[in-house]
Amino acid sequence: MNPDDQRLEFDQSLRMMRDRLVPKLPANIKRKVLPEIEKLEDLLVDTRPPKFAIVGRRGAGKSTLINAIFQDQVADVGSVTAETERASWHTYTDKTNETIMEVLDTRGFGEGASDRFQMSEERTWEEALANKYPDAILFLIKAKEVDSRIQEDIGQLKALQQQIKEKHDYVPPIVGIVTQVDELDPIYDHTPPFGDSKQRAIQQATAHLEKLLAKQFNDIAGVLPVCAYLAFENGRIVYDRRWNIHRLIDFLLEQLPNNTWMEWARITKAKSIQVKIAETIGKSASAISLGVGAQPIPLADLPVITSIQLSMVASIAYISGRKLNRKTLVEFLGAVGANVGTAFAFRQLSRSLSKLVFPVAGHAVSGTLAATATWGLCKAAILYFIERQPAEEAKKMYEKNAEHPLD
Numbered sequence: 001m002n003p004d005d006q007r008l009e010f011d012q013s014l015r016m017m018r019d020r021l022v023p024k025l026p027a028n029i030k031r032k033v034l035p036e037i038e039k040l041e042d043l044l045v046d047t048r049p050p051k052f053a054i055v056g057r058r059g060a061g062k063s064t065l066i067n068a069i070f071q072d073q074v075a076d077v078g079s080v081t082a083e084t085e086r087a088s089w090h091t092y093t094d095k096t097n098e099t100i101m102e103v104l105d106t107r108g109f110g111e112g113a114s115d116r117f118q119m120s121e122e123r124t125w126e127e128a129l130a131n132k133y134p135d136a137i138l139f140l141i142k143a144k145e146v147d148s149r150i151q152e153d154i155g156q157l158k159a160l161q162q163q164i165k166e167k168h169d170y171v172p173p174i175v176g177i178v179t180q181v182d183e184l185d186p187i188y189d190h191t192p193p194f195g196d197s198k199q200r201a202i203q204q205a206t207a208h209l210e211k212l213l214a215k216q217f218n219d220i221a222g223v224l225p226v227c228a229y230l231a232f233e234n235g236r237i238v239y240d241r242r243w244n245i246h247r248l249i250d251f252l253l254e255q256l257p258n259n260t261w262m263e264w265a266r267i268t269k270a271k272s273i274q275v276k277i278a279e280t281i282g283k284s285a286s287a288i289s290l291g292v293g294a295q296p297i298p299l300a301d302l303p304v305i306t307s308i309q310l311s312m313v314a315s316i317a318y319i320s321g322r323k324l325n326r327k328t329l330v331e332f333l334g335a336v337g338a339n340v341g342t343a344f345a346f347r348q349l350s351r352s353l354s355k356l357v358f359p360v361a362g363h364a365v366s367g368t369l370a371a372t373a374t375w376g377l378c379k380a381a382i383l384y385f386i387e388r389q390p391a392e393e394a395k396k397m398y399e400k401n402a403e404h405p406l407d
């Protein structure tokens, strides 16, 4: 991770909260603040990109789906040469070479292979699963093939889940994905949003896969239909036929462990998910401010509280995909009214901000004041970094929210 990454500060400020502030709080406040600190720790400590096993026959649309999720040409579509001899992990990276996702490729999944062949396939999983396992398994099948013979595929799916359970004591959720729904009848209706009879056909295919999976598993996370088709030219999208991808991204978030949420929101570039995570962070940060701000805190501790707010803003900037550095942060803080110069160090910055969010220096600050300021900052950061609104709008948003106490 970039050493300039302010998100690192979050680990620090959370630890400071835990070690320095929490012990000073009365039991009733501690009971409210600690779970919020823990929520933030779940989201923000040891963050990493998600890991999936994506299984499905050749041509099911595995590579296409990966590109559709990232709106980027990260996987080779239609390529058969990339097919490996054994199940193996593939790391997908973005343009800056950052890992965005790890995928376990399983070869020969249900392709009518002989029993002997399947045995060896399952043995290659063993190696791949020795010290790494997927957070979730995506099972892809073409919409037009849901009623072909896929019992074998589902049997292998079960074996894969079983192996992961035995080795890692973790049961990865299975998400069924009905792909290439644009190919269903009526063919003339091939461009989203689809009409009624197309919707019915999609619903039928989805229900069919649900039924087949329910025979083998008693807890399928869900089955979603998608169209993932995107055409690129010179790395740019020139045709977009995606449908329901956004819902899939949102659904997968629910299946993933919390420490992958930040990365998932960032790398999928899905605004509504970015806002959702940002608000989750903002709510916890505000609840902490409320509890801690209600206490008579010596002035020396104020920067500690403030650093939670700064880290919140930095996290929101990170989620938005903006390059995260002091300049961005200072720009934003300046925009909402924090009087800081670009040369300020992070700690000094904390102090400047503490004047903004804790105007009553020297004695007990109002918990409500601290909480609304934190929430106002959160909403302003969402508007500025995620919605990409001008600084002036962010300032208005901050002022509007900071004036109205949280309910």
Ligand SMILES: Nc1nc2c(ncn2[C@@H]2O[C@H](COP(=O)(O)OP(=O)(O)O)[C@@H](O)[C@H]2O)c(=O)[nH]1
Pocket (backbone or CB within 6 Å): 056, 057, 058, 059, 060, 061, 062, 063, 064, 065, 076, 077, 078, 079, 179, 180, 181, 182, 183, 226, 227, 228, 229
């Ligand atoms: N019409 C249509 N074609 C698709 C869709 N998804 C994938 N394809 C096409 O199906 C073929 C196989 O896709 P690919 O992603 O390489 O499948 P993989 O072998 O499972 O990785 C390619 O020609 C894709 O362009 C889709 O949603 N709609």
Ligand SMILES: [Mg+2]
Pocket (backbone or CB within 6 Å): 062, 063, 064, 076, 077, 078, 079
């Ligand atoms: Mg492929």
